[in-house]
Amino acid sequence: MTFVCTGYAASAADKPLGPFSFDRRTPTDEDVEIDILYCGVCHSDLHMARNEWGGTTFPIVPGHEIVGRVKSVGSKVTKFNAGDLVGVGCMVDSCRTCPSCQEGLQQYCETGGMVGTYNGKDKYLGGITQGGYSKAIVVYEGFVLKVSEKLDLAGAAPLLCAGITTWSPLRHWKVGKGQKVGIIGLGGLGHMGLKFAHAFGAHTVLFTTSPSKAEDARRLGADEVVVSKDAEAMAAQRGSFDFILNTVSADIDLSVYLGLLKRDGAMVNVGLPEKPYSFSGRPLIGGRRTLAGSMIGGTPETQEMLDFCAEHGITADVEVIRMNEINDAYERMLKSDVKYRFSIDMASL
Incomplete structure (x- = not known):
């Protein structure tokens, strides 16, 4: 079962990002459905959208610095409830069983690697995973993180990667x-x-x-x-x-x-x-x-970081943009014309 989600995608390496509709899976018993509030803009998004590292599958919806509010949870979800403020970072799954995953270092998954939030292998729907430049996302609860209401949400989004x-x-x-x-x-x-x-x-x-x-x-x-x-x-x-x-x-x-x-x-x-x-x-x-x-971090240390940031009032310095400003933001990012991260207000989508 699926539902239609709207977002912004790159249709080819030499094309600007534009409006795009695609399928998200209906939440399983272990899933959390999240309405996205803010999504940070990472340089990796630009690299992938322009296929500068190779291996990009188009069309692609970038975005892996996600803060949102839980819309619904599956029947077996124990950590989250509707209305909770949450985050999703650079990965949405892994094998869950190898030594690295068992230690909470899923970014170093030894069995096929972690599943990226976008351009990863979507084991539910086939094709690739699609990221946070979108209205909503559905993620296995083990890769969803708690975000404190104390934090500025636009500034909190880049914490999930930067x-x-x-x-x-x-x-x-x-x-x-x-x-x-x-x-x-x-x-x-x-x-x-x-x-x-x-x-x-x-x-x-x-x-x-x-x-x-x-x-x-x-x-x-x-x-x-x-x-x-x-x-x-x-x-x-x-x-x-x-x-x-x-x-x-x-x-x-x-x-x-x-x-x-x-x-x-x-x-x-x-x-x-x-x-x-x-x-x-x-x-x-x-x-x-x-x-x-070193590469990103596992879910336990990411949660530790988010809790530390809430306690000490730390967020990224951001410039909030509308979704339709993303192509200009990419060009400005190439010129280092941002202090120090763009954060997309997804209400503008």
């Missing part, structure tokens, strides 16, 4: 008081990294190519701002960091940043550049340093 993508590595590498932490880049991810590292009590440093971002970086939680093009300023930071989080997808020289770490320090990449990284191994072996990667 938030958890930076939260997960900061928590996994136990960033906290007494540590010096670097954040590379001040965009959708970087501004959340600053907010979290500051909230965890770390001495937080932003690395940016733009001196003009210094004032805003300090507002968001940076104790220091280092312009990465300034070789002297970079050299002054050598060997002083416990942890560096690289949030940019540019092909930067990782060797330079690895040299800024203390012995046993770690640098974690959450961006995905188009070209493979190339770097010298000397800083790695010279200081027993670690270079690692």
Whole structure:
């Protein structure tokens, strides 16, 4: 059984997004039906809509930073009731049984991978899953998250991707008081990294190519701002960091940043550049340093993040747009002309 849902979709890689009607499944006994209120706009949405990573199936409805209100629940649903405020992030299912899934790290599902909120394999209807640029979504309750009424909903939506993508590595590498932490880049991810590292009590440093971002970086939680093009300023930071989080997808020289770490320090990449990284191994072996990667987060840590944000009043800095402004938003996003995330008011659809 299905019902017709309306949204915005890309019909081809070279076409703008436009109105689109498609089928959603009628909720099963384990499903939660959600009326979407806000959906954040992630750079991944643009990559997928334009098939820049390859593998996109068209037509595609992007969107995986979803906040909405529960419309109905299946008979076996125990965690949610109609009227609850909830969120859905980058995945809507996984195998549920492999070691990673059993540990609540479903993003690393070892049996076929996680099911993406859009462009994933739809095991119920066939074809692909469709995302949050739409009126409603139906999701298995195990991938639905509770969102506090305390939070600004437009700003809460990007927490479901930009938030958890930076939260997960900061928590996994136990960033906290007494540590010096670097954040590379001040965009959708970087501004959340600053907010979290500051909230965890770390001495937080932003690395940016733009001196003009210094004032805003300090507002968001940076104790220091280092312009990465300034070789002297970079050299002054050598060997002083416990942890560096690289949030940019540019092909930067990782060797330079690895040299800024203390012995046993770690640098974690959450961006995905188009070209493979190339770097010298000397800083790695010279200081027993670690270079690692991280991808979003599992449902338990995403819920932990949302609860922390509610307690500390943390949301993303957003510009709210109407649904029919999405193509302009994509072009502005390519120019970094947003502070720091777009959030779509789905009432405008």
